[in-house]
Amino acid sequence: MPNDKNINMTNTTLPKQTDVVIIGGGIVGVSAAWHLAVAGYRVTLCEKGIIGGEQTGRNWGWCRKTLRDPMEIPLMQQSAQDWQDKKVFGNLETGYRTTGIVYFSGRQRGDTEHYVNWLSSIRDFGLDSHMITASEVDQLIPGGTNLPRDGALFTPSDGCAEPSRAASVICTAAADAGAKIFENTAVRGLERHAGQVREVVTEKGAIRCDAVVLAGGAWSRLFAGQEGINLPALNVMGSAMRTLPFPNGPNISVAGRRFGWRKRADGGYIVSQADATIFDIVPDSFRLVWAFRPQLLQGLRQLRLRFGAAFFHELKRARKWALDETTPFELERIANPAPAQAVLEEAAERLKKAFPVFDQIQIAHRWGGLIDVTPDALPLIGTSASVPSLIFATGFSGHGFGLGPGGGRLAAELVMGGSTCVDPSPFAPARFGL
Numbered sequence: 001m002p003n004d005k006n007i008n009m010t011n012t013t014l015p016k017q018t019d020v021v022i023i024g025g026g027i028v029g030v031s032a033a034w035h036l037a038v039a040g041y042r043v044t045l046c047e048k049g050i051i052g053g054e055q056t057g058r059n060w061g062w063c064r065k066t067l068r069d070p071m072e073i074p075l076m077q078q079s080a081q082d083w084q085d086k087k088v089f090g091n092l093e094t095g096y097r098t099t100g101i102v103y104f105s106g107r108q109r110g111d112t113e114h115y116v117n118w119l120s121s122i123r124d125f126g127l128d129s130h131m132i133t134a135s136e137v138d139q140l141i142p143g144g145t146n147l148p149r150d151g152a153l154f155t156p157s158d159g160c161a162e163p164s165r166a167a168s169v170i171c172t173a174a175a176d177a178g179a180k181i182f183e184n185t186a187v188r189g190l191e192r193h194a195g196q197v198r199e200v201v202t203e204k205g206a207i208r209c210d211a212v213v214l215a216g217g218a219w220s221r222l223f224a225g226q227e228g229i230n231l232p233a234l235n236v237m238g239s240a241m242r243t244l245p246f247p248n249g250p251n252i253s254v255a256g257r258r259f260g261w262r263k264r265a266d267g268g269y270i271v272s273q274a275d276a277t278i279f280d281i282v283p284d285s286f287r288l289v290w291a292f293r294p295q296l297l298q299g300l301r302q303l304r305l306r307f308g309a310a311f312f313h314e315l316k317r318a319r320k321w322a323l324d325e326t327t328p329f330e331l332e333r334i335a336n337p338a339p340a341q342a343v344l345e346e347a348a349e350r351l352k353k354a355f356p357v358f359d360q361i362q363i364a365h366r367w368g369g370l371i372d373v374t375p376d377a378l379p380l381i382g383t384s385a386s387v388p389s390l391i392f393a394t395g396f397s398g399h400g401f402g403l404g405p406g407g408g409r410l411a412a413e414l415v416m417g418g419s420t421c422v423d424p425s426p427f428a429p430a431r432f433g434l
C-alpha cells in the first residue's frame with residue numbers, strides 16, 4: 001500500500017518562517033508543493049501521518065476522463081498532461097501509463113443512456129471517449145463469458161498511475177526543489193492577525209507564513225471547523241484489494257457489473273466494485289443532510305448506508321481544541337478503516353465468472369479508505385472568503401487521484417496570483433458560501 005518508495009527528507013527542525021504551509025501530503029498537497037517550490041517559493045508541507053498514507057495511497061489508480069462532470073474536464077486534461085509531461089511529473093516513477101478504461105453497459109439500470117448523454121455533454125472537449133459494441137469489447141478483452149449486450153463506454157487515452165508511489169516520488173521531487181517536508185506533523189490550527197493567517201500551529205511548533213493550502217482530504221472539514229468555517233464535506237468509505245502478480249491478464253482497466261480492476265505495474269491487480277461505497281451515518285450526516293439532499297436522493301441506490309461504530313467514533317471526537325492541546329489529527333495519524341469484506345468477496349466472485357483468466361487470483365492485501373465528498377462532487381479549490389490567506393484544495397469526491405496533479409497546480413497558481421491553467425470558478429468556495 002502507501003509508500004513503496006522512500007522519501008528523501010533531510011529536515012528535522014521546523015522552519016520559523018516560510019512563504020506557504022501546505023496541510024496534507026496526499027497527491028494534491030505534494031503536487032502543490034512541487035509547483036510552488038519550482039517557482040521559487042519557500043514551502044513547508046506538514047503531514048500528520050505519512051506521505052500518501054490516506055486516500056492517495058489506497059485508491060485504485062485510475063486516471064480517467066471518462067464520466068467526469070464536464071466542468072471538471074479541463075482540469076483533468078491538464079492533469080493528464082502533467083502526469084505525462086517530462087517537465088512536470090512525466091520523468092518521475094509515478095507509474096503513469098495509458099491503458100484505456102472501459103465502463104460496461106448493464107452495470108446499473110439506465111447506464112447506457114447515461115453514457116450516451118454524457119458523451120453529448122462533453123462533445124466540445126475533443127475527448128476520444130465513445131461507445132463500443134459487445135464484439136469490440138471481446139476484441140479488447142478476450143476471454144469474457146458474460147459480455148455486456150449493449151456494449152460499453154471506452155476512452156482509449158485514459159490511464160493509470162501507481163498509488164503506492166506517486167505521492168512519494170512527487171514529494172521527493174518537491175523536496176529536491178527546496179520544499180521542506182515533515183511527516184508525523186499535525187497542523188493544529190491557525191493564528192490570525194487582522195483576518196490574515198499569521199502562523200500555522202503544529203504539534204511541533206509554530207511557523208510564520210503568508211499563505212496556507214488546506215489539502216487535508218477527509219480531515220479538511222474538521223480542520224476548517226476549528227477555524228469557524230462550515231466546509232460541507234462528508235466522508236464515505238471505499239474498499240479495495242490487491243492480488244499477487246500473474247501472467248497474461250488484461251492491461252486495460254474495466255468497470256463491470258459489481259466488479260472492477262486495474263493492472264498494477266508489478267503484474268498484480270487492484271480489484272473492487274466501482275459503485276459499492278459505504279456511507280456511514282455519523283453526526284455530520286445530520287448536520288449536512290440539507291446540503292447533501294440532492295446527492296443523497298440521486299445516489300441512494302449506489303450508497304450502502306451503515307449505522308454503527310463510526311457514529312460513536314465521530315461523536316467522541318473533539319471538534320474544537322486549544323492549540324496547545326493534542327488534536328484528533330494526532331490521535332489518528334492514518335485513517336485506516338476496515339474494508340467491506342462482502343463487497344470485495346462479491347467483486348472477486350463476479351470477476352472470476354465474467355473473465356475466467358482471473359480464476360487464478362490470490363489476494364495479497366485488502367484495505368479500506370475514507371473518501372471526502374462535497375455536495376456537488378466537485379473539488380473545492382479556491383481562497384476562503386473569511387480567511388483570505390487560506391486556500392482550499394480539497395473535496396476531490398472519490399476521483400482526485402487522477403485529478404490531483406491539476407488540483408495541486410491550480411492551488412499553487414492561486415497562491416502565486418496571476419493566470420491559472422483553467423477557469424477556477426467551477427471549484428470556487430463561494431458556491432458553498434465559504
Ligand SMILES: Cc1cc2nc3c(=O)[nH]c(=O)nc-3n(C[C@H](O)[C@H](O)[C@H](O)COP(=O)(O)OP(=O)(O)OC[C@H]3O[C@@H](n4cnc5c(N)ncnc54)[C@H](O)[C@@H]3O)c2cc1C
Nearest residue numbers: 024026028048056059060062187217238369399400401402
Ligand atoms: C478505495 C478508493 C479508491 C479510489 N479510486 C480512485 C481512482 O481510481 N481514481 C481517482 O482519481 N481517485 C480515486 N480515489 C479517490 C482519491 O484517492 C482521492 O480523491 C485523492 O487521493 C485525494 O487526494 P488528497 O491529497 O486530497 O487527499 P489524501 O490523499 O487523503 O491526503 C490528505 C492528507 O492530509 C493529511 N492531513 C489531514 N489533516 C491534517 C492536519 N491537520 N495536519 C497534517 N496533515 C493532515 C492526511 O493525513 C492525509 O495524508 C479513490 C479513493 C479510495 C479510498
